[in-house]
Structures are given as structure tokens and as C-alpha cells.
Amino acid sequence: MTFPGIEELLLYQLVVESLFSRVRVVLIMSTKQRPDRIYRQPRESVRDFTFDRNVALAFQDMIDRSVPGYATVIDMISVLASTYVQPDSLCYDLGCSLGASSMAMRRGISVSGCTIVAVDNAWDMLNEAQRYLKKNKEGTPIELVCSDLLDIAVCDASMVVMNFTLQFVTPTRRIQVLQSIHDGLRPQGILVLSEKIAFSDAEQESMQIDMHHAFKRANGYNDLEISQKRAALERVMIPETLEQHRMRLRQVGFERIHVWFQCFNFVSIVASR
Numbered sequence: 001m002t003f004p005g006i007e008e009l010l011l012y013q014l015v016v017e018s019l020f021s022r023v024r025v026v027l028i029m030s031t032k033q034r035p036d037r038i039y040r041q042p043r044e045s046v047r048d049f050t051f052d053r054n055v056a057l058a059f060q061d062m063i064d065r066s067v068p069g070y071a072t073v074i075d076m077i078s079v080l081a082s083t084y085v086q087p088d089s090l091c092y093d094l095g096c097s098l099g100a101s102s103m104a105m106r107r108g109i110s111v112s113g114c115t116i117v118a119v120d121n122a123w124d125m126l127n128e129a130q131r132y133l134k135k136n137k138e139g140t141p142i143e144l145v146c147s148d149l150l151d152i153a154v155c156d157a158s159m160v161v162m163n164f165t166l167q168f169v170t171p172t173r174r175i176q177v178l179q180s181i182h183d184g185l186r187p188q189g190i191l192v193l194s195e196k197i198a199f200s201d202a203e204q205e206s207m208q209i210d211m212h213h214a215f216k217r218a219n220g221y222n223d224l225e226i227s228q229k230r231a232a233l234e235r236v237m238i239p240e241t242l243e244q245h246r247m248r249l250r251q252v253g254f255e256r257i258h259v260w261f262q263c264f265n266f267v268s269i270v271a272s273r
């Protein structure tokens with residue numbers, strides 16, 4: 001049996017309660033976000049990418065400099081929330097990381113009686129999310145939930161955001177996640193699904209990857225960082241083509257599927273029943 005170290009005892013105040021088969025987590029931790037230098041030094045072998053404490057502490061900088069259009073997608077989630085969130089409904093942020101999409105939804109929501117359920121299976125990411133949320137408690141409540149997406153039953157939802165998260169779910173399990181979202185959405189409710197995508201046309205695939213890497217270089221990453229990060233993600237983040245996404249969304253019952261944003265090999269889709 002291992003006991004928490006003194007650092008953990010000092011840094012964490014942990015409250016876990018089980019409700020509706022979910023684990024709600026309130027963690028209080030004192031940390032600061034830092035620049036992403038995770039892959040700057042050469043490594044003998046590159047291990048698979050995980051959302052651990054090092055990533056959590058540099059995540060804001062990492063996603064800003066790695067995902068073309070990320071800030072726009074986050075801003076537009078507010079606009080979508082202002083249009084689609086219904087009174088007395090639940091909103092979900094699946095794979096919430098530091099809670100950027102939850103906070104964007106909160107900024108957009110103008111109706112009353114809603115709760116935002118923000119789910120992630122990485123404790124280190126939720127620690128950081130909690131630190132942000134502590135500073136801003138105004139508006140629609142945000143509940144942090146530590147759970148795998150596969151164990152979440154979406155219910156009574158008017159808006160579900162899955163921002164760059166489905167790509168980390170094993171491809172054969174993705175349909176299960178989408179079916180739960182579809183079945184838990186109210187009529188006129190929406191799913192916002194943002195993903196890195198692949199292209200079946202080899203020439204386009206190569207051009208889009210080149211442009212993504214050029215974007216990363218323009219944001220200060222060097223070639224070593226880009227190639228080591230790519231190797232780390234290779235087995236854990238599996239992009240699919242837009243057509244594969246459309247087919248699966250149709251298969252679970254979504255009837256309206258629209259790409260509302262694309263920048264190089266990153267897209268965001270709005271789907272409704």
C-alpha cells in the first residue's frame with residue numbers, strides 16, 4: 001500500500017462523491033501554466049503521448065500553438081451556445097481538458113436552469129481545470145466529472161461539445177460514444193464535433209500535413225519537437241476522414257451534419273437529429 005506524499009497532501013483537497021454512477025471531483029491545487037517545451041530535448045525513444053501532469057501544465061500553450069483555428073473554434077462555441085442551448089437542459093463538454101469549451105459555452109448561455117457537465121478521464125487535466133474554474137464561478141454551473149467517455153450516459157442535453165477528443169478514443173469504440181450523445185440529445189439539440197482529419201487523397205493528405213507543420217513552425221516549434229510529438233501521438237491519436245465521420249454520425253441517427261469550420265486538417269462539425 002502506498003501513501004500520498006507530503007506534496008500531494010498539501011496541494012490537493014479532494015472531494016469525491018458518487019452520483020448517478022459518475023464520480024464528481026473537486027480538486028484544489030496551486031499550479032501555474034507554462035510554455036510547452038515537452039519535446040524540445042532529443043529523446044532516445046519517444047513514449048506514447050498521455051495527458052499527464054507535464055502536459056496539463058503546458059496544455060494551454062500546446063493547444064494554442066498546435067491546433068490551427070483553436071481560438072476561433074472556442075469563440076464560436078459561445079456563439080453556438082447562445083443560439084442552441086435550451087432552458088433547463090444539460091450541456092456536455094466531453095474530453096474537457098482545462099475546461100475551455102465549458103467556459104465558452106458558459107459565456108454564450110443566456111437561458112436559465114442549465115448545468116454544464118465537463119468530463120475527462122485524466123486527473124491531471126481536471127486539476128488544472130479546477131484551478132481555472134475556481135477563479136470564475138459566475139454564470140451557469142460547471143460540474144467536473146472524472147470518467148471515461150465510454151462510461152457516460154448523456155441525457156436531457158441541448159448541446160454536446162467534443163472538441164478534439166473523439167480522435168483519442170479507440171476507433172471501434174467511437175460509435176458507442178456517438179450513439180450515447182445522439183440518444184441523449186433533446187430535439188433541436190446539437191453536437192459540436194471538432195477533429196483532426198485525414199484525407200483519402202494522398203496528395204491532399206501530404207499537403208495538409210505540410211501546412212500543419214508549417215503552422216507549428218510559425219508558432220515556434222522546431223523540427224525535432226514536431227517529429228517527436230508526432231511519434232508520441234502516432235498510436236494514440238487516430239484521425240479519420242470527413243467521410244468516415246459523416247458515415248458514423250448518420251449511422252447513429254444524426255440527420256443534419258454540417259462542417260462549419262476547417263483550417264488545414266482540422267475541422268469542426270455541427271450535427272443534429
Ligand SMILES: C[S@@+](CC[C@H](N)C(=O)[O-])C[C@H]1O[C@@H](n2cnc3c(N)ncnc32)[C@H](O)[C@@H]1O
Binds near residue numbers: 147164
Ligand atoms: C485534445 S484534448 C481536448 C481539448 C479540449 N476539449 C479543449 O477544447 O480545449 C483531449 C482530452 O480528452 C481527454 N480524453 C481522451 N480520451 C478520453 C476518454 N476516453 N474519456 C475521457 N476523456 C478522454 C484527454 O484526457 C484530454 O484532456
